[in-house]
Amino acid sequence: xxxxxxxxxxxxxxxxAGNALKLFEQIGITCEEMKEKDTRKLIFVNEELKLKFFLxxxxxxxxxxxxxxxxxxxxxxxxxxEEGRNIYEVLDLGFGKCRMCICxxxxxxxxxxxxxxxxxxxxxxxxxxxxxxxxxxxxVEIIKLNGSIELAPIVGLSEVICDIVETGSTLYENGLVVLxxxxxxxxxxxxxxxSMKMEHERIxxxxxxxxxxxxxxx
Ligand code: PRP
Numbered sequence: 045x046x047x048x049x050x051x052x053x054x055x056x057x058x059x060x061a062g063n064a065l066k067l068f069e070q071i072g073i074t075c076e077e078m079k080e081k082d083t084r085k086l087i088f089v090n091e092e093l094k095l096k097f098f099l100x101x102x103x104x105x106x107x108x109x110x111x112x113x114x115x116x117x118x119x120x121x122x123x124x125x126e127e128g129r130n131i132y133e134v135l136d137l138g139f140g141k142c143r144m145c146i147c148x149x150x151x152x153x154x155x156x157x158x159x160x161x162x163x164x165x166x167x168x169x170x171x172x173x174x175x176x177x178x179x180x181x182x183x184v185e186i187i188k189l190n191g192s193i194e195l196a197p198i199v200g201l202s203e204v205i206c207d208i209v210e211t212g213s214t215l216y217e218n219g220l221v222v223l224x225x226x227x228x229x230x231x232x233x234x235x236x237x238x239s240m241k242m243e244h245e246r247i248x249x250x251x252x253x254x255x256x257x258x259x260x261x262x
Pocket of ligand 1: 190
């Protein structure tokens with residue numbers, strides 16, 4: 045691992061990164077460089093605070109953090125559960141709230157109840173396996189998809205899906221319902237295990253500043 049004196053943040057691309065930067069601004073952590081529109085730059089530096097930021101695909105954030113290429117990551121709980129990396133999850137950031145659910149047509153309720161051998165389409169095969177095999181003790185066939193998961197029960201690929209529900213409108217507009225809830229989700233801060241020791245002071249100060257902001261907003 046590089047000990048450059050910089051604390052490096054890996055942010056999940058998209059809404060998550062935007063919300064994280066807004067939160068950081070409230071505790072005086074800014075990165076002007078990152079606000080530039082249309083930049084092709086991958087890494088952004090705040091020289092004064094000795095901070096670096098980079099954007100990565102959500103599922104890659106825990107990987108960067110486990111290997112120490114980033115000290116800190118901002119990523120959804122869904123990704124943390126799915127990737128199963130050796131990292132510390134230190135804080136619930138309180139935004140990006142949604143639920144991991146088993147969904148399908150209303151008629152699939154009976155199949156779940158009677159533990160029938162059903163097919164489950166999902167972008168999250170590890171979460172689905174853990175839920176059905178370890179929690180429900182139900183044998184199912186998991187089918188990995190990469191997006192538009194709600195299509196699967198409509199076109200007959202699977203009986204149910206294991207997917208994220210936020211507002212519920214994708215389900216509603218496609219005649220599907222939540223059948224079971226797997227777990228609540230939100231954005232989390234994760235930390236590399238070595239950084240947590242080597243940069244303990246800076247990282248715990250960051251965590252307590254973020255907690256203070258959260259308590260004030262409550
Ligand atoms: C996510 C998720 C659902 C939808 C839920 O998909 O997989 O499809 O959002 O949101 P809602 O409850 O507010 O309708 P995303 O938009 O990330 O794209 P994807 O289908 O390609 O995964």
